[in-house]
Amino acid sequence: MTVHADTPAVERQLAQYRDVTYRALLGQLPTREPRRYLYDLISSQLSHVGKGLRPALCIATCRAFGGSIEQALPSATAIELLHNAFLVHDDIEDGSLYRRNRGTLYVEEGVPIALNVGDAMNAISISSLTENIPVLGADLAYRIFHEAQHLVLQSVEGQALELGWTRDNVFDLTEDDYLRLVLKKTCWYTSIHPCRIGALIGTAGTIDADRFNLFGFLLGAAFQIQDDVLNLVGDRNQYGKEILGDIWEGKRTLMLVHALRECSADEREKLGSVFSVSREQRTEQDVNWVFRLFEHYGSIDFARSTLRQVVHAALDEFDVAYRDAARSADRDFIRALIPFLGDREV
Amino acid sequence: MTVHADTPAVERQLAQYRDVTYRALLGQLPTREPRRYLYDLISSQLSHVGKGLRPALCIATCRAFGGSIEQALPSATAIELLHNAFLVHDDIEDGSLYRRNRGTLYVEEGVPIALNVGDAMNAISISSLTENIPVLGADLAYRIFHEAQHLVLQSVEGQALELGWTRDNVFDLTEDDYLRLVLKKTCWYTSIHPCRIGALIGTAGTIDADRFNLFGFLLGAAFQIQDDVLNLVGDRNQYGKEILGDIWEGKRTLMLVHALRECSADEREKLGSVFSVSREQRTEQDVNWVFRLFEHYGSIDFARSTLRQVVHAALDEFDVAYRDAARSADRDFIRALIPFLGDREV
Numbered sequence: 001m002t003v004h005a006d007t008p009a010v011e012r013q014l015a016q017y018r019d020v021t022y023r024a025l026l027g028q029l030p031t032r033e034p035r036r037y038l039y040d041l042i043s044s045q046l047s048h049v050g051k052g053l054r055p056a057l058c059i060a061t062c063r064a065f066g067g068s069i070e071q072a073l074p075s076a077t078a079i080e081l082l083h084n085a086f087l088v089h090d091d092i093e094d095g096s097l098y099r100r101n102r103g104t105l106y107v108e109e110g111v112p113i114a115l116n117v118g119d120a121m122n123a124i125s126i127s128s129l130t131e132n133i134p135v136l137g138a139d140l141a142y143r144i145f146h147e148a149q150h151l152v153l154q155s156v157e158g159q160a161l162e163l164g165w166t167r168d169n170v171f172d173l174t175e176d177d178y179l180r181l182v183l184k185k186t187c188w189y190t191s192i193h194p195c196r197i198g199a200l201i202g203t204a205g206t207i208d209a210d211r212f213n214l215f216g217f218l219l220g221a222a223f224q225i226q227d228d229v230l231n232l233v234g235d236r237n238q239y240g241k242e243i244l245g246d247i248w249e250g251k252r253t254l255m256l257v258h259a260l261r262e263c264s265a266d267e268r269e270k271l272g273s274v275f276s277v278s279r280e281q282r283t284e285q286d287v288n289w290v291f292r293l294f295e296h297y298g299s300i301d302f303a304r305s306t307l308r309q310v311v312h313a314a315l316d317e318f319d320v321a322y323r324d325a326a327r328s329a330d331r332d333f334i335r336a337l338i339p340f341l342g343d344r345e346v
Numbered sequence: 347m348t349v350h351a352d353t354p355a356v357e358r359q360l361a362q363y364r365d366v367t368y369r370a371l372l373g374q375l376p377t378r379e380p381r382r383y384l385y386d387l388i389s390s391q392l393s394h395v396g397k398g399l400r401p402a403l404c405i406a407t408c409r410a411f412g413g414s415i416e417q418a419l420p421s422a423t424a425i426e427l428l429h430n431a432f433l434v435h436d437d438i439e440d441g442s443l444y445r446r447n448r449g450t451l452y453v454e455e456g457v458p459i460a461l462n463v464g465d466a467m468n469a470i471s472i473s474s475l476t477e478n479i480p481v482l483g484a485d486l487a488y489r490i491f492h493e494a495q496h497l498v499l500q501s502v503e504g505q506a507l508e509l510g511w512t513r514d515n516v517f518d519l520t521e522d523d524y525l526r527l528v529l530k531k532t533c534w535y536t537s538i539h540p541c542r543i544g545a546l547i548g549t550a551g552t553i554d555a556d557r558f559n560l561f562g563f564l565l566g567a568a569f570q571i572q573d574d575v576l577n578l579v580g581d582r583n584q585y586g587k588e589i590l591g592d593i594w595e596g597k598r599t600l601m602l603v604h605a606l607r608e609c610s611a612d613e614r615e616k617l618g619s620v621f622s623v624s625r626e627q628r629t630e631q632d633v634n635w636v637f638r639l640f641e642h643y644g645s646i647d648f649a650r651s652t653l654r655q656v657v658h659a660a661l662d663e664f665d666v667a668y669r670d671a672a673r674s675a676d677r678d679f680i681r682a683l684i685p686f687l688g689d690r691e692v
Contacts, residue, residue, distance in 0.1 A: 030499070033503075034503055034506045034507050034510065036510060037506040037507065037509060037510030038502065038503060038506035089461055089462070089465060092457070092458070092461060093457070093458035093461055093462060094458070110513055111438070111439070111457070112438070112439035112440070112509045112512075112513065113506065113509050113510065113513065115435055115438060115439055115461065116435070116439060116502055116505045116506055116509060117506075119435060119468070119498075119502050119505075120499065120502040120503075120506070122465070122468065123495060123498040123499050123502060124499070126472055126495065127495045127499075130488065130491065130492065130495070133488065138484045138488070142476070142479065142484070145476065146476065149469065149472065149473045149476070152465075152469040153376070153466065153469050153470070153473075156384065156462055156465050156466040156469060157379075157380055157384060157466075159462045159465075160380045160383040160384035160459065160462055160463075160466070161380050161383065163383060163458045163459050163462060164380065164382060164383030164459065166458075167456055167458065167459065
C-alpha cells in the first residue's frame with residue numbers, strides 16, 4: 001500500500017467506541033428466562049467481540065458533525081447487534097465452521113437453536129432503535145428506523161444473490177456483478193448506513209444523507225476485498241476464520257471472478273465441477289488446486305491492486321462526504337480508517 | 347364438544363379478512379430484483395394461504411371496538427407476515443417436511459436460501475408497521491410497534507424452550523410447563539397481541555390492553571391443543587402437515603406430557619430412548635409405538651377433555667374482555683371463533 005495507516009491510534013479509537021457500544025448492548029439484554037437456550041447464548045456471542053467497525057463509524061460520524069456519543073449510542077448498538085445477528089445466520093447459510101477463533105454458534109448448539117438465537121438478536125436490535133425516540137425526538141427516530149429497514153433489506157437481498165449464485169453454481173459473473181454483490185451484502189450495513197445515520201443524528205436530520213453513499217460503498221468494498229484476500233493468505237489466529245474457507249464454501253470472490261476470466265476452457269470446466277458439489281463432497285486437493293489457480297493467474301495480486309485503487313478513491317470521496325465537518329479527532333479517525341481497513345490483518 | 351360453531355359463517359368471515367390482508371400483503375412486496383432467490387419465493391409462500399386467523403382477530407377486534415378495516419390493515423398484514431416468517435424458520439428448526447399440503451420451503455430451496463427468505467419476511471413485516479404512522483399518528487403507531495416487539499420476543503423465547511427441550515430430551519415436564527410453552531410460542535402472537543392491537547386501534551389507544559391477555563391465552567391454547575390432536579388423528583389433506591409429525595420431530599405435546607405421567611417406568615425409559623435420537627434415526631415402528639402408548643393411556647382423550655375446558659373458559663373470558671363492545675357481526679364472529687378453533691379439522 002502506498003498509504004499507510006496509523007494502526008495503533010486507529011485501533012485505540014475503535015476499541016474505545018466498541019467498548020462503549022458493547023457495554024450498552026450487554027446492558028439492554030433481557031435478564032429473564034429462558035437463559036440456557038437463548039439469552040445466555042446471546043451474551044456469550046457478544047462476549048467475543050469483533051472490531052466494532054460499524055458502531056465506531058456511526059459514533060465518529062455523529063461526533064464529526066457536532067453530535068455526541070450519547071445521541072448515537074442507541075443506533076450504534078442496534079447496528080452492531082444486527083451485525084451479530086447476520087453473522088449467526090450467515091454462518092448457518094454458508095456452513096462456516098469458525099469465527100472469532102472459535103466454533104460458530106450452530107456448530108456448538110445445533111442449527112435450530114442458533115437460528116432462533118439470530119432471530120432474537122434481530123428483534124432486540126430493532127427494539128433498541130425505539131430508544132431513539134426520547135433521545136432524538138419522534139421524527140428523527142422514525143427516519144433512522146427507515147434507514148435501518150433499508151439496511152436490513154439490502155443485506156438480505158445481497159445474501160440472496162450470494163446464496164443463489166453459490167447454490168446454482170452461477171459462473172457468468174463480471175467484476176461489476178461482484179461489486180454489486182458487495183454493495184448489497186456488505187456496504188450498506190457496514191459503512192453506508194452507519195455513516196448516514198451518524199450524520200443524520202449529528203446534524204439533527206438536516207444533512208442530505210445520500211452524500212455518504214459513494215464514500216460508504218468504497219470503504220465497504222475495501223473492507224470486503226481485504227476480507228477476500230485475508231481468507232486466502234491471512235494468519236489463521238489473527239483472522240479468526242478458516243483459511244481458504246471461501247473456496248470450501250464456494251463463495252464468488254473477486255479472485256474467482258478474475259480467474260474465471262483469465263483461465264483456459266479446461267480449467268474453467270474443472271472450476272465448474274469443483275464448485276458444483278456441496279462443501280462436504282469437496283476435497284482438500286480440489287480446494288488447493290483452486291488456490292494455486294488463483295496464484296497462477298495473479299488473481300490475488302489483481303485483488304490487491306483493485307483494493308489499492310478503491311482505497312485511493314475512498315480517500316478522495318472522504319473529502320467530499322466530510323467536506324463541512326470541522327477538523328476533529330473523529331474526522332481524522334474516519335479518514336485513517338480507510339487505509340487501515342485496506343491494510344488490516346484481523 | 348357441547349358448544350358447536352357455525353362453521354360456514356366463521357369460515358366466510360375468516361376468508362374475507364384473510365383476502366383483504368393478503369391483497370395488502372402482496373401489494374407491499376418489493377417488485378425489484380433479486381426475484382429468483384428472494385422476492386419470487388416470498389410471493390410463492392404467500393400464495394398458499396393459511397386460515398388467516400391472526401389478521402382476522404386483529405381486524406374484527408378493531409371493528410368490534412369502533413375502528414375500521416383500513417385502520418387495522420397495516421398491523422394485520424404485519425402480524426400475518428411475521429407469522430409466515432416464523433413458519434419458514436420453524437420448519438427448518440423442527441425439520442418439518444410438509445406445510446399447507448406441499449413441501450416446506452427449506453426442503454424445496456435448501457436451508458440457506460429459505461433461512462434468508464424468512465429474514466426478509468421479518469424485515470418487511472416490521473417495515474409495514476411504519477405505515478401505521480400516517481394512519482394512526484406517531485404515538486399510537488409507536489405503541490403498536492412495542493406490541494409487535496413483545497410479540498416477537500415472546501415467540502422466540504417460546505421457540506427457545508421448545509427447541510431446547512427437544513434437543514436435550516427434557517422429560518421432567520408437567521401440564522403447567524406445557525401451558526407456559528404454549529403461552530410463549532403460540533398465544534402471544536396468535537391471539538393475545540392480535541386482540542390487543544386491534545382493540546388499541548379501535549379505541550384510539552384508550553383501552554387497557556391487558557384485559558385481553560387471559561382471553562387470548564385461552565383462545566391460543568385451544569388452537570394449539572387442537573393442533574396437537576390433529577397432528578395425531580387429523581386428515582392429512584385437510585391438516586396439510588405430516589400426520590404424527592410431532593412424534594417424528596420429538597415435540598413436547600400435551601399428550602406426551604400426559605403419557606409420561608401415566609406410563610410405567612419401563613415405558614418411560616423406552617420413550618426416553620425413542621426421543622433421544624435425531625429424526626433421521628427414529629423408525630416408523632418407534633413412532634407408531636408412541637402413538638399406541640398415547641391411545642393406551644387415554645392421552646388423546648385427556649387432551650380433548652382439556653380442550654373442552656379451555657374452550658368453555660375462553661367463552662367466559664370473552665364476556666369479560668369484550669364486555670363494552672356493542673353487539674355487532676364482528677363481536678359475534680370472534681365469539682364464534684372460540685368453538686370453531688376447538689372443533690376445526692384444518
